[in-house]
Amino acid sequence: MPATTLCATPSSPAAKKNWSSQSLQRTPPSSSVTHCSAAASSSSGSHFLQVDRVAFLIDKCKSINQLLQIHAALLRHGLNPHPILNFKLQRSYSSFGRLDYAVSLFDRTDNPNVFLWTAIIHAHTQCGLSEQALVYYAQMLSQSIQPNAFTFSSVLRGCSLESCRALHSQVIKFRFDSDLYVTTGLLDAYARGGDVMSAKQLFDAMPEKSLVSLTAMLTCYAKHGQIEEARLLFEEMEEKDVVCWNVMIDGYAQHGYPRESLLLFRQMLGAKVKPNEITVLSILSSCGQLGSLEPGRWLHSYIENDIQINVRVGTALIDMYCKCGSLDDARKVFDEMRDKDVVAWNSMIMGYAIHGFSEEAFRMFDTMCSIGLLPTDITFIAILTACGHSGLVSKGWSIFSSMKNEYEIEPKIEHFGCMVNILGRAGRLQKAYDLVRNMKIDPDPVLWGTLLWACRLHNEVSLGEEIAEFLMSHDLASSGTYVILSNIYAAAGNWDGVAKVRSLMKESGVEKEPGCSVIEVDNKVHEFLAGDLRHPKSKEIYLMLEEMNRWLEMNGYTPQTDVVLHDLGEQQKQLSLGVHSEKLAMAFGLISTRGGTTIKIVKNLRVCLDCHAVMKLMSKITKRKIIMRDRNRFHHFENGSCSCGDFW
Numbered sequence: 316m317p318a319t320t321l322c323a324t325p326s327s328p329a330a331k332k333n334w335s336s337q338s339l340q341r342t343p344p345s346s347s348v349t350h351c352s353a354a355a356s357s358s359s360g361s362h363f364l365q366v367d368r369v370a371f372l373i374d375k376c377k378s379i380n381q382l383l384q385i386h387a388a389l390l391r392h393g394l395n396p397h398p399i400l401n402f403k404l405q406r407s408y409s410s411f412g413r414l415d416y417a418v419s420l421f422d423r424t425d426n427p428n429v430f431l432w433t434a435i436i437h438a439h440t441q442c443g444l445s446e447q448a449l450v451y452y453a454q455m456l457s458q459s460i461q462p463n464a465f466t467f468s469s470v471l472r473g474c475s476l477e478s479c480r481a482l483h484s485q486v487i488k489f490r491f492d493s494d495l496y497v498t499t500g501l502l503d504a505y506a507r508g509g510d511v512m513s514a515k516q517l518f519d520a521m522p523e524k525s526l527v528s529l530t531a532m533l534t535c536y537a538k539h540g541q542i543e544e545a546r547l548l549f550e551e552m553e554e555k556d557v558v559c560w561n562v563m564i565d566g567y568a569q570h571g572y573p574r575e576s577l578l579l580f581r582q583m584l585g586a587k588v589k590p591n592e593i594t595v596l597s598i599l600s601s602c603g604q605l606g607s608l609e610p611g612r613w614l615h616s617y618i619e620n621d622i623q624i625n626v627r628v629g630t631a632l633i634d635m636y637c638k639c640g641s642l643d644d645a646r647k648v649f650d651e652m653r654d655k656d657v658v659a660w661n662s663m664i665m666g667y668a669i670h671g672f673s674e675e676a677f678r679m680f681d682t683m684c685s686i687g688l689l690p691t692d693i694t695f696i697a698i699l700t701a702c703g704h705s706g707l708v709s710k711g712w713s714i715f716s717s718m719k720n721e722y723e724i725e726p727k728i729e730h731f732g733c734m735v736n737i738l739g740r741a742g743r744l745q746k747a748y749d750l751v752r753n754m755k756i757d758p759d760p761v762l763w764g765t766l767l768w769a770c771r772l773h774n775e776v777s778l779g780e781e782i783a784e785f786l787m788s789h790d791l792a793s794s795g796t797y798v799i800l801s802n803i804y805a806a807a808g809n810w811d812g813v814a815k816v817r818s819l820m821k822e823s824g825v826e827k828e829p830g831c832s833v834i835e836v837d838n839k840v841h842e843f844l845a846g847d848l849r850h851p852k853s854k855e856i857y858l859m860l861e862e863m864n865r866w867l868e869m870n871g872y873t874p875q876t877d878v879v880l881h882d883l884g885e886q887q888k889q890l891s892l893g894v895h896s897e898k899l900a901m902a903f904g905l906i907s908t909r910g911g912t913t914i915k916i917v918k919n920l921r922v923c924l925d926c927h928a929v930m931k932l933m934s935k936i937t938k939r940k941i942i943m944r945d946r947n948r949f950h951h952f953e954n955g956s957c958s959c960g961d962f963w
Contacts (some may be wrong), residue, residue: 366397373403379411402430409438429460437469445473464494471500476508495521499528506535526552530559537566557588565597573601574840577610592622599631603638606917606944609838611635612644626652630659637666640915640942640949657683661693668701670949671958676701692724699733703740704948706962711737732762739769740962744778760791764799771799771806779803787819794825832896833917836907843899845891852903859902864893866936867929875925897926897943901933911939918945921963931955 369389376382386404401424408417421427421435432455439448452470455462462470467486471479483501491497498517505514518524518532529552536545549555549563560583567576580598583590590598595618602611615632618624624632629652636645649655649663660683667676680698684690690698695718702711715734718724731754738747747766751758763782770779783800786792797820804812820827832843841850850856874889897918904914922930922945934941935955943950951958 366399370399370403373400373407376407379408379413382407382411398424398428398431401427402434405431405434405438409434409441414438414442414444429455429463429466432460433463433466433469436466437472440469440472440474443473445475445478449474449478462489464491464497467491467494467497468500471497471504474504476505476510479504479508479510493522495523495525495528499525499531502528502535503531506531506538509539511535511539511541526554526556526559530556530562533559534562537562537569540570542566542570542572555586555588557591557594560586560588561591561593561597564594564601568597568601568604571604573604576601577605577607590617590622592625592628595622595628596631599628599635603635605840606639606833606915607835607840608636608639608641608915609835611639615644615648624648624652626654626656626659629655630662633659633662633666637662637669638944640670640944642666642670642672657688657691657694660688661691661697664694665697665700668697668704670951671704671960673701673705673707690722690724692718692727692730695724695726696729696733699730699737703733703737704959704963706737706741708737708741708743728756728759728762731756731758732765735762735765735769739766740772742769742773744769744773744775748778760786760793760796763791764793764795767796767799771803774803774806776803776807776809792825794820794827797823797825798827828920830896831919832900834900834904835915836904841900841903843896843903845896845899846894847896847899850899850903852906855906856899856902859906860893860898863898863902863905863929863933867932870932870936872929872932875923875928892925895923895926897922898929901930901941905937910937913940913942915942916944918943921946922950927957927961927963931957 369385372385373382376385382404389400389404401420405417405420408414408420417435417438421431424431427435432451436448436451436455439445439451448470452462452466455466462485467482471482474482479501482504486492486497486501498521502514502517505511505517514532514535518528521528529548533545533548533552536542536548545563545566549559552559560579564576564579564583567573567579576597580590580594580601583594595614598614599611602608602614611632618628618632622628629648632648633645636642636648645663645666649659652659660679664676664679664683667673667679676698680690680694683694695714698714699711702708702714711734715726715730718726718730731750734750735747738744738750744766747769751762751766763786767779767782767786769775770782779800780803783792783796786796797816801813801816801820804810804816819825830845834841834843843850847853874892876889876892897916900916901914904916908914922943927950930941930943930950930952932955933939934952938954941950941952943952945963948959948963950963
């Protein structure tokens with residue numbers, strides 16, 4: 316019985332009565348209690364009027380102490396057993412977070428009606444105790460009390476998909492399947508459980524659709540990645556509140572459509588709908604995904620003027636600035652934040668880690684621990700990432716071991732992935748392989764992929780073949796698996812192996828992800844593919860590319876043609892290298908910005924050795940800082956060197 320587990324109270328009737336009197340008369344009377352006593356003891360006016368007045372006072376309570384005082388007065392004057400007042404008290408105790416008092420009061424109520432049962436069910440679902448709520452629902456049915464629409468709406472909140480299906484049959488049995496309020500609750504429960512088809516069937520069968528039901532279906536589509544269906548429904552909605560806009564904007568942000576998220580945000584502003592905290596969190600995420608610093612800065616200014624920067628928003632700003640390459644802005648936000656929690660510290664530590672400033676990440680970690688904040692599993696992912704980007708194998712092992720030994724945090728798959736990355740990049744492939752094989756948890760495709768990339772990095776053909784064949788045979792291979800295996804063969808000069816892999820890709824319908832580089836100039840994002848001729852300024856870009864090549868040759872640059880993993884002649888390899896997407900983005904940046912301006916480029920894949928060497932030289936030749944974000948990390952090129960120390 317939930318009451319026995321949630322509230323330790325005496326079990327005998329006499330003891331219960333004594334407990335109620337003692338526990339509810341601990342505080343001195345206030346004006347509310349005085350009014351309550353007068354209402355309870357007045358000889359003039361009807362009994363119902365007195366109940367009505369006391370119910371009004373209960374609803375107006377602003378603290379748990381006031382409520383306790385009123386309850387004590389009711390006990391003294393004998394009005395406590397009244398069902399309306401019990402309902403009001405029970406609901407108010409729940410709203411103040413005192414579920415234990417609500418349960419005790421319910422247990423002391425003789426023959427509770429459907430409203431009291433519904434209130435206790437609602438109280439438990441509000442506290443996330445959906446299983447206990449279902450137990451109360453079953454007990455209510457066993458007392459031959461028929462549920463009403465509010466009962467179903469309450470018990471459906473937070474229930475599992477299996478429970479939802481069982482409750483659906485109850486809804487039909489008690490003939491509430493045409494009630495809009497109840498069917499919306501069912502729709503929401505199916506959506507939470509991932510049963511989009513059942514949610515859609517319910518939605519389509521609704522004779523009328525409220526804004527709540529429309530939003531529930533919109534959320535269902537957006538949450539489960541059916542973005543096109545969500546957008547169609549969104550466009551059909553005659554009324555759209557801020558919640559609808561947020562659902563759609565966040566759906567785009569969460570499923571890899573950050574540009575669409577930003578465009579929709581602009582439409583939202585044009586529609587005169589005021590954003591709230593949820594909106595800005597989604598948009599900051601989209602800016603971070605794109606690496607779009609200027610929109611992020613504009614949003615920061617908007618937040619400062621219209622939305623309070625609390626810890627949650629501040630942490631999102633830190634994350635956005637880190638992903639957009641501006642550690643100075645991120646650190647400024649961090650330093651100005653009050654009452655920073657461990658999540659904010661984690662974001663800043665991770666920011667330093669992915670930018671290659673490992674020592675600063677370690678200093679922040681030590682500072683965080685020194686002020687009494689305990690690290691979380693996310694903290695250790697950040698610190699291990701810092702070790703991986705600096706090749707610190709011994710330190711990585713030490714930190715990995717301390718997780719369980721010092722902080723009692725069980726390593727997760729992500730922590731093992733960090734260790735495999737540290738070992739693999741350092742060339743300790745056998746030790747990395749042994750770590751994966753001896754794990755207590757099953758390795759996922761990402762972990763195997765990390766080890767496979769290490770095989771490519773160190774030209775370990777046999778182990779690379781073994782891992783790739785395992786992934787393919789177990790239906791775990793991604794397009795990256797085929798590409799890396801093909802690259803392993805190409806680096807070894809095994810062109811038959813390359814042809815075999817490409818044939819397998821064709822048969823399986825797997826396509827290689829094309830390299831793409833993005834640069835933002837004057838608040839506009841420009842995208843380039845290798846050898847791209849689509850840009851309106853292509854002629855000027857390629858003229859600058861020729862000029863760059865002359866500068867590079869004068870400074871001793873030699874193309875690293877061994878990174879071209881195709882069976883081509885030397886001249887063809889050089890031509891292929893010369894039009895990589897990041898070089899086109901660099902050329903565009905040079906012709907589009909003033910001298911001295913930092914050039915920021917985002918690459919969707921790992922930057923190649925040749926482009927890395929070119930960026931180092933160009934930072935020295937042009938006396939510009941170049942910041943490049945690739946798939947794994949940031950590179951800060953300045954005066955001929957890179958923050959990664961040529962280890963990436």
